[in-house]
Amino acid sequence: DQQVKQNSPSLSVQEGRISILNCDYTNSMFDYFLWYKKYPAEGPTFLISISSIKDKNEDGRFTVFLNKSAKHLSLHIVPSQPGDSAVYFCAATYRGSNYKLTFGKGTLLTVNP
Amino acid sequence: GAVVSQHPSRVICKSGTSVKIECRSLDFQATTMFWYRQFPKKSLMLMATSNEGSKATYEQGVEKDKFLINHASLTLSTLTVTSAHPEDSSFYICSASLAGGIEDTQYFGPGTRLTVL
DSSP: SSEEEOOOEEEEEETTTTTEEEEEETTTOOOEEEEEEEESSSSSSSEEEEEEOOOOOEETTEEEEETTTTTEEEEEEEEGGGOEEEEEEEEEOOTTTTOOEEEEOOOOEEEOO | OOOOOOOOOEEEEEEEEEOEEEEEEEESSSSEEEEEEETTTTTTTEEEEEETOOOOEEOOTOOOEEEEEEETTTTEEEEOOOSSOOGGEEEEEEEEEEEEOOOSSSEOOEEEEEOOO
16 A cells, blocks of 8 residues: 555656646644655755645745645746756655655656756 | 765675665764665565564565664664565665654665675
């Protein structure tokens, strides 16, 4: 049972435009969400996170939005750059889970020059 | 930033042999280390959580006798795949957490590609 779902396996955008990556979750206990970026043959690197007490968190070009009622979050990258091309994983956790992260399957973002 | 290394990056072994993978936090002490496995086109699946000086906590369905985890110090955790078989071929990734709090970032190693012939 996939508790964290990234339904789009891939996304292609033009350089300078906005990239929107989506993530849905089913476990209502999740209260902390993270986005990781992964290049081939490398481990994931942390991008941005959001607590369930917030609905938005912004860090430079990256903004994460959380809609708790819809159990949905999204990562916006503006403006997109070719170097952003990678696989993006959405992950979720909650207090009492021993900080275990549950990952989605990832979305491959390709930013075309 | 916090750096986590893994060794080896790639290993090929014969069926029936054991393989040890090391995970090190290079510039910080990691209270908690996590071991993940990733199949092609699949998400990272948590295998086990290890805290320094105590036994690892394995996820449901992960054989603790097959995947031995040792977290001997605050900077080193090892995963040993015992009597490896072709179905154990996968990408294994470790992560380390500074303090283990919910908002503490997990820093990931570069991963180890295991191929069992």
